[in-house]
Amino acid sequence: MKTIRMRYTILALLLISVIYACKKVDLSKISSDAWNPNLAVPLAKGEFSVYDVLEKDTGDLIVIDQQGALALEYTSEKVLINAADVASLPDQNFNFSQSANGLGVLTVPSYSGTQTFNYSEIISLTNPLGAELYDVDFKNGLITITTSTTLLHDVKYTFSFPDLTENGTSVSRVINLVYGGTVPQIGSTTINLNTGFVDLTNGPNAHSEINVNIAVEITGTGNPIIGAESIDFSFSVANMEYDLVHGYFGMQNLFNALDTVDIKLFNNFTSGSFSLTNPSIDLTFVNSFGLPVQIGINQIKTRETSSGTEYPLTGFPPTFNVTAPSTAGQSSSSTLSLNTSNTGNLNTIITPTPKSLIYDVDGTSNPAGQAINFVKDDSKLKLKGTLNLPLEGFATGFMFSDTIEASADFDQEFVESVMIRLNTENGFPVEANIKVLLVDQNYSLLKDLTNGTQTLIGAAPVNSAGKATTKVQKINDFTITKAELPLLSNMKYIIFEVDSQTFQGNQDTIVKMYEDYMFTVRVGMQVQGSVQF
Amino acid sequence: MIQKLIKSYLLILAVVGFNSISEAQNNFGFYGGLQLMPQAHAYNPAFSPENKFHFSLGTGMHSLGFSNSGFTLNDILVERAQDDSLVLSPSNAISKMAKLNHLGFNVQNELLSFGMKLRKTYFSVGLYNRLSVQFAYPKDFFSLLVEGNGGSLLGQRADMDGLGIYANSYVELAFGANREFGDKLKLGARFKLLSGIGNVKTENSVLGLTTDATTFDLTLDGELDLRTSGLPINGLNYDPMTALTARNKGFAFDFGGSYQLSERLLISASLLDLGSIKWTQNVQNYKRSSFSYTFEGVDLNQAINDSNYFETLADTLEHIFKVEGNTDSYRAVLPARFIVGANMELTKMFGAGAFLFSDFTNNKYRPTLMLQGSLTLKKWFMLNATYSVSARSATNVGVSVGLKGSGMAYFISSDNVFGFIAPARSKNFHISTGLAFCIGRDRDKEVEEE
Numbered sequence: 002m003k004t005i006r007m008r009y010t011i012l013a014l015l016l017i018s019v020i021y022a023c024k025k026v027d028l029s030k031i032s033s034d035a036w037n038p039n040l041a042v043p044l045a046k047g048e049f050s051v052y053d054v055l056e057k058d059t060g061d062l063i064v065i066d067q068q069g070a071l072a073l074e075y076t077s078e079k080v081l082i083n084a085a086d087v088a089s090l091p092d093q094n095f096n097f098s099q100s101a102n103g104l105g106v107l108t109v110p111s112y113s114g115t116q117t118f119n120y121s122e123i124i125s126l127t128n129p130l131g132a133e134l135y136d137v138d139f140k141n142g143l144i145t146i147t148t149s150t151t152l153l154h155d156v157k158y159t160f161s162f163p164d165l166t167e168n169g170t171s172v173s174r175v176i177n178l179v180y181g182g183t184v185p186q187i188g189s190t191t192i193n194l195n196t197g198f199v200d201l202t203n204g205p206n207a208h209s210e211i212n213v214n215i216a217v218e219i220t221g222t223g224n225p226i227i228g229a230e231s232i233d234f235s236f237s238v239a240n241m242e243y244d245l246v247h248g249y250f251g252m253q254n255l256f257n258a259l260d261t262v263d264i265k266l267f268n269n270f271t272s273g274s275f276s277l278t279n280p281s282i283d284l285t286f287v288n289s290f291g292l293p294v295q296i297g298i299n300q301i302k303t304r305e306t307s308s309g310t311e312y313p314l315t316g317f318p319p320t321f322n323v324t325a326p327s328t329a330g331q332s333s334s335s336t337l338s339l340n341t342s343n344t345g346n347l348n349t350i351i352t353p354t355p356k357s358l359i360y361d362v363d364g365t366s367n368p369a370g371q372a373i374n375f376v377k378d379d380s381k382l383k384l385k386g387t388l389n390l391p392l393e394g395f396a397t398g399f400m401f402s403d404t405i406e407a408s409a410d411f412d413q414e415f416v417e418s419v420m421i422r423l424n425t426e427n428g429f430p431v432e433a434n435i436k437v438l439l440v441d442q443n444y445s446l447l448k449d450l451t452n453g454t455q456t457l458i459g460a461a462p463v464n465s466a467g468k469a470t471t472k473v474q475k476i477n478d479f480t481i482t483k484a485e486l487p488l489l490s491n492m493k494y495i496i497f498e499v500d501s502q503t504f505q506g507n508q509d510t511i512v513k514m515y516e517d518y519m520f521t522v523r524v525g526m527q528v529q530g531s532v533q534f
Numbered sequence: 535m536i537q538k539l540i541k542s543y544l545l546i547l548a549v550v551g552f553n554s555i556s557e558a559q560n561n562f563g564f565y566g567g568l569q570l571m572p573q574a575h576a577y578n579p580a581f582s583p584e585n586k587f588h589f590s591l592g593t594g595m596h597s598l599g600f601s602n603s604g605f606t607l608n609d610i611l612v613e614r615a616q617d618d619s620l621v622l623s624p625s626n627a628i629s630k631m632a633k634l635n636h637l638g639f640n641v642q643n644e645l646l647s648f649g650m651k652l653r654k655t656y657f658s659v660g661l662y663n664r665l666s667v668q669f670a671y672p673k674d675f676f677s678l679l680v681e682g683n684g685g686s687l688l689g690q691r692a693d694m695d696g697l698g699i700y701a702n703s704y705v706e707l708a709f710g711a712n713r714e715f716g717d718k719l720k721l722g723a724r725f726k727l728l729s730g731i732g733n734v735k736t737e738n739s740v741l742g743l744t745t746d747a748t749t750f751d752l753t754l755d756g757e758l759d760l761r762t763s764g765l766p767i768n769g770l771n772y773d774p775m776t777a778l779t780a781r782n783k784g785f786a787f788d789f790g791g792s793y794q795l796s797e798r799l800l801i802s803a804s805l806l807d808l809g810s811i812k813w814t815q816n817v818q819n820y821k822r823s824s825f826s827y828t829f830e831g832v833d834l835n836q837a838i839n840d841s842n843y844f845e846t847l848a849d850t851l852e853h854i855f856k857v858e859g860n861t862d863s864y865r866a867v868l869p870a871r872f873i874v875g876a877n878m879e880l881t882k883m884f885g886a887g888a889f890l891f892s893d894f895t896n897n898k899y900r901p902t903l904m905l906q907g908s909l910t911l912k913k914w915f916m917l918n919a920t921y922s923v924s925a926r927s928a929t930n931v932g933v934s935v936g937l938k939g940s941g942m943a944y945f946i947s948s949d950n951v952f953g954f955i956a957p958a959r960s961k962n963f964h965i966s967t968g969l970a971f972c973i974g975r976d977r978d979k980e981v982e983e984e
Contacts, residue, residue, distance in 0.1 A: 030620045031619070032620065034622045036624075038685075039683075040684050041684035041745050042750055043829060044832065046831045046833055047833070476748065526750070530682070
């Protein structure tokens, strides 16, 4: 009995084992299948401040006020006149001729004594603008004095310039002519003006004149004096350069100037409406002439580059006085500020997508009449034109497009689909509705990635002061299916068509740009693979 | 081409990995019907053969096993619903995995064995070659490989902590003894001199890849402390005799005891491999301190402004993955085991038992419960069957056969016969066999039996 039971038990165990083992794996029955991994990778990340966003066209133009609000400051600087335009001292020659009789020399058959004859002459300096010169502090220049006589005796010329000083001492020069048997006897000397100062007010006209005292000493050689002999001299003044000149430079038109400020902010926009609510134009004149100037403002306008249409500014003052510094070497700054309250239409001439600001001005010296002016060698009158655009206002329908080169030449055999994720976090109160087009080398459309325009960047909402209060995140996924993947092989460019507007721009909600606004963009990719085996 | 490669890969896995045996070599038969075999002494030093003297020289126990705790071949190859063809289903295999899984290979060779009984005391000497290799693989490691990081792991940390290799090869010279105390209690111990051949020890392995669900940012974190000695070992063909000259020395203890609670009930317990080896020879350690790096994509700001940006990025990545090395000696503790259980003699022929095996490999506790039944048909023929269940495997049926007589004792045993008859459904494979020469009968036992 026991044996039978045991046999049954063993039989049962074997049966269980067979049943358990009967299902075997036949590896030859393995059919084809696919491995379908899904890979997610971050492609790029960028965090951009207002400086980065505006850098392309306007990075160097940003100014920040104490509250951190931003403005764009477009400037243009132009030198209207230099010192040489007002006061220049051209080379000049002065000739003086006397006869022995004219000088008072007696006629004698043979002369062996010594006599001295004194007299004065005046050198009148002229300048192109006809200015009255009162004094000149030279830094360069040369006076060459040349004498010539037909007297058959020794002659000594002494030239004294009481109003011309070198290092504080009056200048004099002596020319000794020792008769050697031939005439004319010729001599010369020079005066270097590089440390010279001349007072030009002691002549009869009280300006522009230099007094010269001449002493002629004749020492006889036993030859006769017939009275007709010449006793000549000349002054050649050359290369005069001044450090400082005083005078009266008259009431005259000094310049006519036309200048342009490029407003690069709008370069990429093809259309749109915007309103910057608080623009201003500053015309700052920096004057280092001791010369008051009256500025005549002939025209201020904006010009749309694409169409050439001009928009003149109205209501601005026709003239503006530029003050002069009281001390040589200093400068005086005078600013004409034009804003929405002292002009007629500054807002509107900025609004229609201008590309440049043009202003036309002229200048008249000494508008109040006679005055003592001065000119230093480096005096200038400069005009700094500034268009100040506080980034506050509203905009709608601002459109621009950009094209970048791109290629996607990769092995598509194992790729089932590709998903591109654009993840933006925007702290700017500006939204962007973007269309992304993948095109070939002929700009033929391969794929409209965004399937029309999508809001890829949301506008941050603003408070009543126009400041953004929070960031707005937008996540957009764009899928390229397996059927579309071959198209990517021909992709050459990606075109971005952007239609942007400020937060509730169509409701005229004013937004302001602040320094602390940030925009973050992150691009990720998810690839669905499929490997058949 | 890929198809062929993958199929080849599959076949290799089928042979090496999927048909496997228990994670540790328990040789369940020695706790049941084979308890009186000379080799049982190595599994509980309180066990000893009936014979007064035995020895083996090269023919002693040879045990071989594979194990893969993660999944079976049937888990990864599933039948298609519309026909009987098989499709590869890694996702099904992944669903069967634990958080951390082990692929293991074990070899134990009894090179020399000698034992003799003097009255109530039994003495033994044995020389063993032992080799174990274990690869620990996290479930997420395969999930990442199969699904990528954009599937179920998106927004999660692919937890690959614990990924590592543990390999230990050494020669063990064991001196054992046990003694009966009274009629019921028997205590035994073995002292083992160890000589290391090669070791790989993943002391610490942390690896994670987190993919942000929104931005897809990749955060890689990790830490590594890997220690090696004596590498490379010449495959499975290494010469254990090189251990004689090796400088990697250690020692270990086995303790065991049994108590005859009643005439039919025997309880026993053993604590095995309590020791360590100090690895000093040809040491090469690799260490990377804790790091975490997040790649957020190409930094547009830097890429635009810094012409050397990509070089800098490459330098950064190189720095992150840079592993420091050293040759400092280290101590590796052996994976200790604690076994406790009871055998009941139901009849003269039938016996039954229950044992709990506690494995402490790599600082992790892994219990296995084993139920056993034995049949002694004749004095020279013993049959033993076991059923064992562990946390990751519940279908292990073992069979052991023992033959004794004419001065010999032979056994063949497997802890899981399904590894042979149903390899596709098995997580482990094990076979063990051995022959010892036995002389003399224990007179006292014979008197007791009579």
